[in-house]
Amino acid sequence: MSQRILGAALAALCLVAASPASAAEVPAADFAPFVARQVAPRVHLLMTPADYFGPVVGNVTLIEQSDGLVIIDSGLTAGNGRSVVAYARSLSPKPVKAVAITHWHNDHPQGVSAIRDAWPKVRIIATSATEAGMLGPEADGVGFRPDEKFDVAMRAQVAESEAALVKLLTDPETAPDRKERVKKALEAYRLFPDSYHGTYIVPPTDTFEREFLLDDPELPVRLLHLGRANTNGDLVAWLPRQKIVASGDIVVAPLPFGFYSYPGEWIATIAKLKALGFTTLIPGHGEPQTDTAYLDKLVTAIADIRAQVAPLAKQGLPLDDVRKKVDFSTSAALFGTEPRIRANIISLFFDPMVQSAYKEALGQAIGQGDPERKPDYRHSPPKPSSKKHKS
Ligand SMILES: [Zn+2]
Incomplete structure (x- = not known):
């Protein structure tokens, strides 16, 4: 994640x-x-x-x-x-x-x-x-x-994020108020490797x-x-x-x-x-x-997603086509018309929720994460050693 x-x-x-x-x-x-x-x-x-x-x-x-x-x-x-x-x-x-x-x-x-x-x-x-x-x-x-290898991987990700931020900062198209936020983000990213270590x-x-x-x-x-x-x-x-x-x-x-x-x-x-x-x-x-x-x-927003996605999924439409047909403008507006919310709510909420609602409508299991994902560079997990409480 x-x-x-x-x-x-x-x-x-x-x-x-x-x-x-x-x-x-x-x-x-x-x-x-x-x-x-x-x-x-x-x-x-x-x-x-x-x-x-x-x-x-x-x-x-x-x-x-x-x-x-x-x-x-x-x-x-x-x-x-x-x-x-x-x-x-x-x-x-x-x-x-x-x-x-x-x-x-x-x-x-x-x-x-x-x-x-x-x-x-x-x-x-x-x-x-x-x-x-x-x-x-x-x-x-x-x-x-x-383990140092996780630090190395994280520093690579942080460097990528910093590069994207610097690009925004030097782009004349970036609005001044956004530049201020980018500067704050850069400060936070510079502190991040120490915090993550x-x-x-x-x-x-x-x-x-x-x-x-x-x-x-x-x-x-x-x-x-x-x-x-x-x-x-x-x-x-x-x-x-x-x-x-x-x-x-x-x-x-x-x-x-x-x-x-x-x-x-x-x-x-x-x-x-x-x-x-x-x-x-x-x-x-x-x-x-x-x-x-x-x-x-x-x-209201979750119910809207389910109501739009379920009939299309049950008609047999592939997920990509379902995604093109649904319209979330009304539900998205519930969370405000602020452009920065509008820019993110689709990718952080509506798109992943369409996927889940699609699976739900077809009775498919919703897994936690990508089922194809392999634990590539991680230590093998310890056996759960917790005390199991029945309640
Ligand atoms: Zn969280």
Whole structure:
């Protein structure tokens, strides 16, 4: 996934700066590339700020329980994980007791090694499907221990991205405001190899199927698999007392990511997410949300894709022809008319969702990643050694 994520990061250059920086943001260099904010008492969020245009990094949520901190996701790199450690230490002298991984895409689990270095007894919790994704051939941008060859491969990708950015910067056709974003992206890419150095996958210590409870008198955290949605193993972290949910990439704003998703089940999972009755939703990427307006847009868009694709697929049309016939202009407009959103929502959401909706209509399996992909230069994966929890 890492090559695609970097590709997506490049595309993210053209992405919208989602919203103005909140007054509550703490732009602490110690936690770069994140900025920190408090979401509620003893609940904190690390996210990349609106003017960040480097490789895509998921949101990280920190919850302070009575006997330790619970962290939801860990970023893309060991360097991101070190920032999470520094921030956790700035919040509390308590240890980090658990890290929950929302899904296997590389910008969520790959900071864990740094957190485990700091707190060797930390529990690493995921659904069993997410564990399979983390150990599978698709997550092949890193190995299962630090290895220079992954650094070399990453530096080559970064050099390619930098070359494309420099080209944009020197192109007289590039608009001045875009040049400013390109400059910021170049800064982020120059820092990236150091942040990536030594990054590797740490497998979960505990897996579950439906629910895993991290109990606490004040801040219990229910880790839930509500159904397949953005991936086959999406985990949400639900704080029933605070009515806060961290959704992982089931919800990504200002525009959703659609690769290898499950359209029909995604809609059903969003209904369950809404039924929790949250007052704050922390998405996998983007600003926290305080109502269900964005979820409703997402459902409308997914339903539109399914409604257009299914009859064409069932007529026997090949996928490429189906793609040419569908019209997403109405659904795309739900996510705003901002040109930088419009430029990316097709490739990051609608195109991959057409593929999934096509398979779904024909009753074909939707795999996690390219079935042809071979684990070419990766170490052979460790056998899952996690404690399997039946619930
Ligand atoms: Zn993500």
